[in-house]
Amino acid sequence: MMENRAFLKFNAISGNESFARLAAAAFAMEKNSDMGFLDDIKTAVSEAVTNCIVHGYEEGEGEIEMELRTTDDTLYIAITDYGVGIEDITLARTPLYTSKPSENRAGIGFTVMEMFMDELEIKSVKGEYTKVFMSKNYR
Amino acid sequence: MQLSMSFYKNILIISPIGELDHHSVERHAGEADRCFKMRNFKNIIFDLKEVTFIDSSGIGYILGRYKLALLAGGTTALVNVSDQVRKLAAISGLFKIMEEYPSVEAAIDSTLRKGNI
């Protein structure tokens, strides 16, 4: 079985959102170049990275880590910020929940990640970090 | 992303060109709002034909403009909805509050018939 890995660390600025999702799609492309598949990956990564910037670092300075791993049949993505953390993960995952309703947030980011990927797991410690794991089978 | 805007009577037609994500929304959010308020528009039509990428921030942007039209007593309509937009719109309940049309003309017709002019 062939394994491949990539590790990216970038500034938590909105201009890097497209960089992150395109990098993830480029990494996965060799295994599955289907547009629908790559669009799902791009959207899920965009959601996770935007959350790091908007919520984790509250638009302030910080760094985001993105770990990509692939086996022959599955793509694994982990995205981490060392920002404010999430106190109540169950609440955060509730569809349409947002802690920033005044900023025109739909509150669907985690639901999108869940639906577009096969697996979503969130680990967080308040005041320390938030790490989002996702995986998707190439089918 | 760029925002292309046009109008018909008091309908503002917003056509985003490119990626509708948090980054582009932050940079361009104010443009359409200023235009909407300055010229006393009442209704909004989003023509999504040239949108190459959209995520929840893009949906949030559309929701925000919907509220603006609602406050003005008008409606918001969607045109040229791609599969990607459709999936996100379904998750967010966007179709419960605004209608989708096959063309800008059809959206204008419907807005006119609703008497929101």
Ligand SMILES: Nc1ncnc2c1ncn2[C@@H]1O[C@H](COP(=O)(O)OP(=O)(O)OP(=O)(O)O)[C@@H](O)[C@H]1O
């Ligand atoms: N990296 C993070 N750090 C801290 N809090 C987070 C992080 N990611 C998500 N959250 C919390 O979880 C909530 C839900 O996230 P989700 O992405 O589902 O919605 P949203 O970001 O608020 O809105 P949308 O994604 O639709 O723009 C957020 O409002 C925020 O309170």
Ligand SMILES: [Mg+2]
């Ligand atoms: Mg989000």
